[in-house]
Amino acid sequence: MKCPYCSQPESKVVDSRDSETGEAIRRRRECLSCHKRFTTYERVEAVPLWVVKKDGRREEFNRRKLMGGLVNASTKRDIASAQLEVLIDDIENALRSRNVTEVRSREIGEIVMQRLRALDEIAYVRFASVYRSFQDVAQMRATIEEVLANPPGTRPPDAPRRRRKRADERSEPALDIGK
Numbered sequence: 001m002k003c004p005y006c007s008q009p010e011s012k013v014v015d016s017r018d019s020e021t022g023e024a025i026r027r028r029r030e031c032l033s034c035h036k037r038f039t040t041y042e043r044v045e046a047v048p049l050w051v052v053k054k055d056g057r058r059e060e061f062n063r064r065k066l067m068g069g070l071v072n073a074s075t076k077r078d079i080a081s082a083q084l085e086v087l088i089d090d091i092e093n094a095l096r097s098r099n100v101t102e103v104r105s106r107e108i109g110e111i112v113m114q115r116l117r118a119l120d121e122i123a124y125v126r127f128a129s130v131y132r133s134f135q136d137v138a139q140m141r142a143t144i145e146e147v148l149a150n151p152p153g154t155r156p157p158d159a160p161r162r163r164r165k166r167a168d169e170r171s172e173p174a175l176d177i178g179k
């Protein structure tokens with residue numbers, strides 16, 4: 001930490017205390033060369049979580065944006081905004097606890113939809129219609145029929161598949177030997 005007056009690197013801490021908001025530590029330092037005093041602040045740096053969009057662009061995970069989408073989908077439904085906050089908290093905690101810096105937007109969308117589906121079917125269909133960009137009523141009907149066929153609590157058939165290919169499947173030669 002260079003002294004702002006004489007640029008010498010050595011200083012000693014003469015006082016240290018938390019800032020008023022508790023988000024920073026304020027340190028009063030004294031330069032060992034010129035003996036002038038200056039202040040430094042130490043803050044915890046929030047680790048950004050990047051969302052990789054379909055087109056490959058990245059943007060920071062934005063709670064407010066996700067909340068906006070959920071509020072729209074929940075219009076006139078019996079869902080308290082506190083429930084949506086909890087939903088977003090859970091998702092954000094789950095993503096951050098992975099200790100990765102990037103998540104695909106598609107993955108977040110699928111997690112949100114699974115959670116929303118358990119909360120309210122109408123909100124789920126609305127969110128899905130925006131998120132999956134339904135092009136026509138047939139796609140919406142397919143989603144609704146799928147909800148009716150698989151009531152909340154059951155696993156929707158189009159949930160992200162966790163199944164991994166076995167090693168021997170992957171190494172199978174792509175040859176058509178014509179039986």
Ligand SMILES: [Zn+2]
Nearest residue numbers: 003006031034
């Ligand atoms: Zn100095």
